[in-house]
Amino acid sequence: MLGIFVIVTTEILPIGLLTSIGADFAVSDGVAGLTMTMPGFLAAVAAPLVTVATARVDRRLMLCVFMFLLAMANFLAAAAPGYWLVLVSRVMVGITIGGFWSIGAGLAERLVPSASVGRATAVIFSAVPLGSVLGVPAGTLLGDVAGWRTAFVVMGALTVGVLVMLVLVVPPLRPVGAVRLRVLGAALGGVRTRFALLLTFLIVLAHFGAYTYVAPFLERVTRTGDGVITTFLLVYGAAGIVGNFVGGARVARCPRAVFGLAAGLIAVATLLLPVLGRWEAGAVALLVVWGIGYGAVPVASQTWFAKAVPSAPEAASVLFTASFQATISLGALVGGCVVDRASPSAVMVLGGCTAALMALTVGAHAVGARQDADRLTKG
Secondary structure, three states, X not given: OHHHHHHHHHHHHHHHHHHHHHHHHOOOHHHHOHHHHHHHHHHHHHHHHHHHHOOOOOHHHHHHHHHHHHHHHHHHHHHOOOHHHHHHHHHHHHHHHHHHHXXXXXXXXXXXXXXXXXXXXXXXXXXHHHHHHHHHHHHHHHHHHHOHHHHHHHHHHHHHHHHHHHHHHOOOOOOOOOOOHHHHHHXXXXXXXXXXXXXXXXXXXXHHHHHOOHHHHHHHHHOOOHXXXXXXXXXXXXXXXXXXXXXXXXXXXXXHHHHHHHHHHHHHHHHHHHHHOOXXXXXXXXXHHHHHHHHOHHHHHHHHHHHHOOOOHHHHHHHHHHXXXXXXXXXXXXXXXXXXXXXXXXXXXXXXXXXHHHHHHHHHHHHHHHHHHHHHHHO
C-alpha cells in the first residue's frame, strides 16, 4: 500500500504543480500536462513487457527495484535544468508504475488469508485516494512555500523510506503462475475482459481528462488562491478515501452497480462544475461528489478484471494496469489539447459527457444481463 501510495503521489503530483512547472520552463498548461501523459503511456507498455520479462524473479526483489527507480526519477525531476529532463524522469516513473502496479495490485491473496483478500485489496487500493488526500495537497503546499522542486525532493526521500520498509517487512515472494504473453492473449480474448477494458477506458478517460486540469479551473473559473486550491484538493482526497472503502466493501457483491454509480457521480460533478463551480461553495461540494465517485473506480476496475480472469490473477493485474495507465495518459493529452484551445470549463464538460456514456453503458449491460437471465429461466 505504501509503495502504491508513493507511486500514485509521484504520478499525479504535477496536477497541483502544473502552473508552477509551466511557468518555470515557460511552457503552456497543455505542454506541462505532458508530465501526466508520459508516465501513463510508458506504464501501459511496461506493464506487460516488464512483468513477462521478470516472470521468474522474486516479486519482492522486483518491487524493491521499482522503488529504487522511482526514487531516482524524483531526484532527477527536482534537479532538472531543462523541461526535457523532467520528461525523462516521467519516463522512469512510467516504467515503475507499469512494473510495480502489475505485481503489487494482485498480491493481497498471497499476503493474507483467503477470507481477508477483499479487505486487503481495498487497503492496497486505499493508496490511490490517500495519494490525493495527503500527497497531492501536501506537494502543492510544499510547491507554494518552497518551490515545486522541493516537492519532488521530499517524494524521493519518502520513496527511499518505502524501499527500506519493503526490504525489512515484506517476505520473499517466489513467482507463482508466471505470466506469459500467450496467457495475456488468452485473457484478452474473453468477452468479460474486453468489457472491463471498455469500462475502464471510458471512466479513466473522463476522470483524468478533467482532473488533470482542475487546478487551472479553480484558478481561472472559481478564482481561488493557491492555499484554497490546496484545501479543496484535500477535501477531494478525503472524499476519495470514503469512496474507496465504501466501494471496496460492496464491489465483490455488486461490481456493476458500484462501477455505474461511480461513473454517475463523476458525470454529475464535472457537468455541473462550469455552472456551480463559479462559487467556492459549489466547487468544493462538487469536488466531494467527484472524490467519492472516483475513489471507488480503481478497486472496481481491478475487481472486474480479476473476475474476468480468475485463473490468472497477475495477468488480470497486468491488463488492469496497462489499460488504466494508457487511458490516464490519453485523458491528460486530450484534456491538454482542449484546455489550450478552449477553456478549463470545456474540459469539465467533455469529462462529464464521457462519464455519463460509461454509466449508460453499464446500465445497458445490466438490462441485457437481466434479459438473458429471464430467457434462461423461461427456457
